[in-house]
Amino acid sequence: TGDIQTLGTYNQAVLLFNEKTQTLYVGDISSNYKMRLTTLKDQGDYFIKKDVTEFEQTVSRLGDMILDDCYLYVERYQIDISGKPVINNTFRSPIVEVKGDLVITEDGDILQTIAPYSEGKMDHFASEAKILENGKILVYNRIPPRTMYLYDSIHDFIELDMEYFSYDYIENHELNSDYFPPDISDHWAYENLDDFISADLLAGIKSGDGNVYVYPDKTITRAEFTALLVRALDLKKTNGAPKQFTDVKQGDWYYNIVQIGSSYGFVSGFDDGRFLPNEKVKRDQMASMIVRAFASRIKFGEGTPKNFSDVPNYWAKQAITDASALGIVAGKTPTEFKPNLSATRAEAVVMLYRALHKETGNMPSIKEIEEAVFNFRNSLDQAYTAQDFQKAQRIIDQNTTGYFKEETQYELDVFKYLLQEGVSISQTRNQGMDVNLVEVSPRYAIVELLDAQYDYTFKKGSLQSYSLGDVSGVLYLRKMADGTWKIYNVYYYETEADTELLGQREM
Template sequence: MKTFSRSFIVFLAAIVLLGLPFQASKVSAASSEETLSTYFPGDIDDHWAYDELDNFVNADLLKGSLDSAGNTLVKPDLAISRAEFVAILVRALGLTTADAGKTFADVPAGKWYTDPIRVASSLGIVNGLTETTFGPNELIKRGEIATMVVRAFESSVKFEGEAKTFSDVPEYFATPFIAKASQAGIVRGATATTFKPYANATRAEAVVMVQRALDLQAGSLPEDATLTTLIDEYETKETEVVNSQDFTKLGDVLDKYMTGYAKAQNAVDYQDYSELAKEGYTLTLEKLTPQKYEITLKTDRFAAIHATGSTYKVTVKGKTDADTQTQNVPRDGYYLLKKMDDNSWKIYMFASDTDDASGE
C-alpha cells in the first residue's frame, strides 16, 4: 500500500490538532481531492511490480484511466502499445528536441503520441516497423522494449558485466540490445534461461524495465547541495508563510517546490489550514534543531533523501487558553525528488518515518 505523503505543516501539527475541536470543511477541497484520487490506482496493490508502478504514478510518469465507477486504474497486466511505451520513455527521461524526426504515414499531426514519437525518432531511439510506418497501436514486444531502453540510456548507463544467454533469443535486430540490457540487470528473463523476446510486453513489465534503467543513470549526477538546498528552501519558505498566517500563499510554495503526488496531497492538506485560520486558530512553527541529510539514492533524474534530526515547536492558539496546544515534534522522513524538464528539481513524494517509509 502507498505510504502517505504529508505536508510539512500537517506532519508537524497533526498531533497538536488532535486536541482541538477543529473540523475542516472539505467542500472547497473537492477538486483537489479528486486530483489526489488519481494517485491511488485500485489495481496495483499486491502486484509484483507495485513499487515501480506506484513510484511512476507518484512522479506523474504513468497515467491511469477511470472506470465506470470513477476509480483510477493503470491496468498493469494489459499489453502496452508502441506509442504508449514511447510516451512513457520520453516522459521518464524528459527528452526534448526541436528536430522534425522521421515521417511516418500512420503518425498524423495532432495525436497524443505524435510528439513523443517525433522526439524519440529524432534522437535515434525508435525506428518504424517499415520505412514509412511506425505502428503506434501495435502491441510492443519485449525485445523491442529492450532495444529502445538501451538506445535511450546508452549515454548515461554503464552496460557492464556478463550478458545472460537466453535459449529463445535468435539472431535478429534486438539480440545485441537484449544482451546489453541483461548486462546491466535491466532485463532478467521470463525464466532463468528464456526471455520471450516476441511476447507482448505488459504495462508493468515496461515500467519495471524503465525504472531499472533510471536507477542506473549516472551520466550527469546533481550536486548534493542542489538537492538538500531545495529541501531547506522549501521548509523555510513554508514556515514563513505559515507564521504569517497568509495561507493563500501556500499554493505558490507548492508550484515552486512540488510536483506529482506530493503537490496533490499538500493541496488537500493546505485546505485544512485555510479553514483552521478561518475558525480563529493561529498556527506558528519554530525550528529548534537543524536538519541532517543522507542521500540514499541519486541518479541523473531522481533522488531519495533521508532527513533526520530536526525538531519543531508547534503552537496552535485558539480562542481560549483551553484551545491552545504546544508540542515539540521531530521532523524525520524521506523526500523523493525528480528533475523537471526545465532542469529544476522538485519534490514528488514525502513519507515521514512514523509511516512505513523506506525511501524509493
C-alpha cells in the same frame, strides 16, 4: 414462574429499560461491527420486538445507554424515541453523561462536551464526570493522582478541539487522490509502479467507482510505451528533424510524442514507413528502444549478459544482451527472454525504472540535493509563520510535483480553511533538522529528513490548543527539465509526535 422467553442472541449487549413506556432497548455490536439497536415492547407476559436498526458507522465497543427526556444516547448516537425518525450521529465517542443540552462523551482519556460547545474538552486525564443539579460539573480521575475537580461552568474547562475543525474540513473537502490505485497494492512490481505514479510518469484510468486503476498486467501499445519513455526522460520538444510515418497524423494524441521520440533516434518504425502506434509493443522492441534512448546516458557493454536460448542472432540481440548485462531486462524464465511476447504495462515501468537508475554522468553533488530540501522546508516554514499563503503556494509550485505536491497542497488548504474559520495558527520548528543523502543518480535522489518536529498553537478567541507535528521521513526527488529538483514522494516516519497533545490547564 419458570417460563423462559428467548429475546434473541446478542454480542456485547447493553440494556436500558424505560419504566415510563415499558420499553426495553438492547444495544449490541453486529457481526460486521456495526452498532445495532433492538427495541422490545413489554406486553406483560412477553416482549414484542418493535424495531431493529443497524447504524452505518463501525464501532469498537458500546458505552452505557443513557435516557434523557425523549432522547436515547448510546455509543455515539442520539436517537429520538418520541416517534420521530431522527438520528444524530455527530458524537464521535461513547457518551458518559447527559443533562439537558449538555452531553459529555469520552474520547480516550479525555472528557469532551458536545453541546452547546462542540469543541469543549476537560482535563486530559479525566475519566468520569457528573453533571450536578446546581449546574456544576464534577470530574474524577480513576488513575493516579486520583484527584477530583469541581467546575463552576463549562467555560472553566473548554479547550480548542482541532479535531472538530479537521474532521469538518475532511468531510467537506475529501481528498480523492489518484495516487493510490487499488490494483497495484499486491503486485510484484508495486514499488516501481508506485514510484512512477507518484512522479506523474504513469497515469491511471478513472473507473465508474471513482477509483483510478493502472491495469499493470494489461499489454501496452507502441504509442503508449513511447509516451512513457518520453515522459520518463522529460523530453519536451524535438531534437532535429523527426521521422515522418504514414500512420501517424497530426491530431493523433501520440503525434507529438512520436515526433520527439523519432527525432532523438529511439523510435524508428518499420521498413514500409509505418510506425504501427496501436500495435502491442514486443519485449524485444521495448529493450531496443530503451537501449537507444539511454545510449548516451548509460555505459552499455559492461556487466555479464544473460544467454537466452530463444534470442537468435538478429536485429534485437545486441540490445537484449546489453540491457540484460546491466539488469535492465530479465527473462521470463532463467533461460528464455520471450522476445516476441507482448509486454505489459508493469514490465515497461520496471525496465524504464531500472534504466533511469543506471544512468551515469552529470552526477549532482550531495550539497545540491541537501540544499534543495533545506531551502524548501525553511522557506515554507517562513511563509506559514508569516501566514503568507500566497508565498506558500509559490514555494509548493516551485519545489514539489506529483503525489507530494498534492499532499502539501492539501495541508496548505487546511491552514487556509482554519484561518477562514477564525482559528489562528503559529508554528515553531524545533532545532536540529537534518538531511542525509541515501541514494542519488543524475536525475533521481532519495534523502532522509530527520528531526523535523514542530510545535503548533491554535487559537480562537479565548480558546487555544497545542500539538506536536513531525514530518521526518524519506523524501524522493526528481530533477526536472529546467534543472531544478522537486520532491515527488514521501514516506513519513511514525513517531509519538504524530499524535495530538492537548494543552494543560491549571485548575
